[in-house]
Each structure stands twice: as C-alpha cells, then as structure tokens.
Amino acid sequence: MELSQTNLYTLCSILLFAIGLLGFLLNSDFIRKLLGLNVIGIAIFMLLLAAAHTYPDAIDPIPHAMVLTGIIVAAAGTALGLNLASKIAKFARLVQKEEAATQAESAYEKSSNDTQGRG
Amino acid sequence: MIKFLANNSHVIEKALIIILVTLFSAFFIFAIFNQAPHSNELQVLTLTQLDKTGVTNIVTAVLLNYRAYDTFIEFAVFLVVAIAVLPYIIDTPVLTFTLQEESQVLLIAKIFIPLTIIMAGYLLWIGSTKPGGAFQASALLAGCLVLLSLANVQVINFTQLRYRLLMSSGLIAFIAVILLLYLQSHSFLTFPVELAGASILVIEFFATFAIALILFLCFESINKGHA
Numbered sequence: 001m002e003l004s005q006t007n008l009y010t011l012c013s014i015l016l017f018a019i020g021l022l023g024f025l026l027n028s029d030f031i032r033k034l035l036g037l038n039v040i041g042i043a044i045f046m047l048l049l050a051a052a053h054t055y056p057d058a059i060d061p062i063p064h065a066m067v068l069t070g071i072i073v074a075a076a077g078t079a080l081g082l083n084l085a086s087k088i089a090k091f092a093r094l095v096q097k098e099e100a101a102t103q104a105e106s107a108y109e110k111s112s113n114d115t116q117g118r119g
Numbered sequence: 120m121i122k123f124l125a126n127n128s129h130v131i132e133k134a135l136i137i138i139l140v141t142l143f144s145a146f147f148i149f150a151i152f153n154q155a156p157h158s159n160e161l162q163v164l165t166l167t168q169l170d171k172t173g174v175t176n177i178v179t180a181v182l183l184n185y186r187a188y189d190t191f192i193e194f195a196v197f198l199v200v201a202i203a204v205l206p207y208i209i210d211t212p213v214l215t216f217t218l219q220e221e222s223q224v225l226l227i228a229k230i231f232i233p234l235t236i237i238m239a240g241y242l243l244w245i246g247s248t249k250p251g252g253a254f255q256a257s258a259l260l261a262g263c264l265v266l267l268s269l270a271n272v273q274v275i276n277f278t279q280l281r282y283r284l285l286m287s288s289g290l291i292a293f294i295a296v297i298l299l300l301y302l303q304s305h306s307f308l309t310f311p312v313e314l315a316g317a318s319i320l321v322i323e324f325f326a327t328f329a330i331a332l333i334l335f336l337c338f339e340s341i342n343k344g345h346a
Contacts, residue, residue: 010151018144025136060162061177065186068178068254069193072330076200079337083207086341 009050016043030085034078041074173315174247182252183319187308191297194290194326201286201333207340208277225270232263239263243327247316253323253330260331265338277336286336289329293322 020039027033045067052063124131165177165185172180182190239259246252267274275282284291296318297308304311310318 007152011148014144014147014151017147018140021140021143022137025140026133054159054162058159058162060159061165061181062161062186064178065181068182068252069190072254072258072334073193073196075334076197076337079341080200080203082341083204087207 006050006053009046009053013043013046013050016046019043030088031082034081034085037081038074038078041070045070171312171315173310173312173317173319176246176248176250176252178250179246179252179319183322184310184315187310191290191293191308194293194329197330197333198287198290201336204337204340205277208336208343222270224266225272228263228266228270228272232266235259235263239327243323246323247320253326257327257330257334260327261334261338264331264335268335268339268342275332275335277339282332285328286332287329289322289326292325296322 017040020036020041020043022036023039024033024036027036048063048067048070052060054060165181168185169175169177169180172184174180174184236259239256242251242259243253243256244251246256264274277283300310300314300318301307
C-alpha cells in the first residue's frame with residue numbers, strides 16, 4: 001500500500017471519524033455531543049470525496065453530488081439539534097428554579113412550625 | 120472485586136469505549152484498504168449520457184437530472200427543518216428596520232454584501248457548465264444575511280407570508296416543473312432534452328432563495344431565539 005493522496009485522505013477521514021465518535025460517546029454535554037456528530041459527518045464527507053477519486057484524471061461525480069447536498073442537510077440538522085439542546089437547558093433551569101422555590105418554602109414552613117429543629 | 124468495579128464504573132466505561140472505537144477504526148482501515156478499487160460503470164454512464172441532460176457540468180447533471188428524486192426529497196427535508204425551527208423564532212420581539220450606529224460589522228457588510236450578491240448570481244448562472252449552482256449560491260446569500268443580522272439590521276421578518284412563501288418556493292417550483300413536464304410527456308421526473316436546461320435553471324433559481332432563507336432562519340433561531 002503506497003501512501004498516495006487518496007490513501008492519505010481515506011486514512012485521515014477514518015481517524016477523524018474515530019475522534020468524532022469518541023467525542024460523541026465520552027461527553028455527556030449536549031453541545032459537545034452535537035460537535036462530535038458534526039465531526040463524524042465531516043469525516044464521512046471526506047471519505048466519500050476520497051472514494052470519488054478513482055484513478056488519475058477521473059472523478060466520480062455521484063459522491064460529489066451527495067456530499068454537496070449532505071453538507072447543507074448537516075448544517076440544518078445541527079441548527080435543529082442546537083435549538084433542541086437550548087430548549088432542554090431552558091427547561092432544566094426552570095425545573096431547578098422550581099425545586100429551589102419548593103425547598104425554600106418547605107424550609108420556611110418547618111422553621112415557622114418548629115423553631116428549635118431545622119431540616 | 121465487585122466494589123472495585125462499582126467504584127470505578129466511569130473509568131471502566133470510558134476505557135471500554137476507547138478500546139472499542141480503536142478496534143472499530145482499525146477494522147475500518149483494514150477493510151477499506153483491502154477493498155478492490157470500485158468499477159467506473161456509473162461514471163462512464165454519466166459521461167456518455169451527458170448531452171441528454173441539458174447541462175455540461177456532471178455534478179449538476181447528477182443532482183438535478185439523473186438523481187432529481189434525491190434533490191426533490193432533500194428540498195422537502197429543508198422545508199421540514201424550517202417548519203421545525205420556526206417556533207423558536209416566533210416568540211422573539213421583532214425589531215424595526217433601524218440602522219444602528221456605525222459598527223465595524225456594518226461597515227464590512229456595506230462593502231461585502233453587494234459583491235457577494237453578484238458572486239452568488241454568477242455562481243448560480245455558471246452551475247450548468249462549471250462547479251457552482253444553487254447550493255453554493257445560497258450559502259453565499261445566507262452569509263450575507265448573517266452578516267446583516269450581526270450588524271443588527273433586521274431585514275427579514277419570518278412571520279410574514281411572503282418570506283414563508285419564498286422559503287417554500289424551492290419545493291413549489293420543483294413540484295410545478297415536475298407537474299408541467301408530466302402533463303407534457305406523461306413520465307415522472309424525466310426532463311425532455313430541449314427543456315432540461317431551462318427547467319433546471321428555474322428550479323435552481325428558486326432553490327437558491329429558499330435554501331438561503333432556511334439557512335438564515337436556522338442561524339437566527341439559535342442566535343436570537345434564545346437570547
């Protein structure tokens with residue numbers, strides 16, 4: 001196996017795929033997961049572009065067309081994912097606030113009922 | 120032993136994931152480099168049939184003639200994304216069209232936006248013969264809109280009907296062209312040779328604005344929708 005440009009591209013795309021997969025699996029943060037998914041997508045585009053180069057002076061147009069549409073779909077999907085993530089963050093903040101309010105309320109009730117013991 | 124496993128479950132999980140991903144990528148590399156180089160039958164077909172497509176750029180021919188079905192469904196996917204993202208922007212108050220003080224972004228926008236619009240038109244026009252087309256042009260137009268949005272210039276109010284129509288115009292134009300050609304030739308999604316170039320240009324023209332608007336809507340929903 002000689003290290004031609006196509007092979008280098010293929011190798012790099014697989015490494016990028018592994019990096020993206022690790023980023024997706026090892027992080028629990030939504031935004032980091034989304035970034036990992038994006039890196040995976042870019043790795044797949046790169047793999048397709050490398051596969052499109054078949055022999056010198058010839059390029060398979062079908063993977064190119066797929067990548068062209070895929071990039072924009074990936075961008076739209078990322079936007080949707082980010083929107084959902086921020087909605088989840090907003091909701092989590094709301095739940096936290098409510099929990100804090102109920103805790104404060106119960107603490108206040110306890111202290112008003114029983115001045116000696118505090119929970 | 121069980122206690123040790125329970126205490127270090129996070130570390131063990133991560134180590135397992137790393138080992139599995141490494142194994143997977145090693146297998147992937149092995150599989151791809153042991154694969155025979157793929158045959159060029161499809162490529163030869165695309166090249167020999169090119170004079171029937173109405174365009175001379177192979178990628179455009181693949182996108183809008185050979186695999187027009189894919190592109191058609193992709194436009195539908197865009198519209199679905201726009202509909203899914205639209206609720207996030209509706210609640211935000213709409214600013215009136217006011218030029219703020221001369222920020223640097225606005226100065227850059229004033230210089231670059233006319234040039235970029237001309238470039239987008241050029242890219243759209245050149246798509247039939249050279250690399251270019253609706254997607255590249257729409258990315259440039261969306262960039263213009265993002266620049267304007269960063270300069271605090273509110274150009275587009277997504278609640279108005281005309282912008283929503285423009286957003287769906289790509290799909291509508293595609294459906295209209297398909298229906299007209301179906302009435303003429305009674306075959307689904309096949310362009311007659313003499314009309315192929317014109318119909319592809321019509322689809323690409325409307326798709327450019329639709330995709331640019333949808334991309335900008337995606338940006339705005341993240342940028343303004345959660346401020």
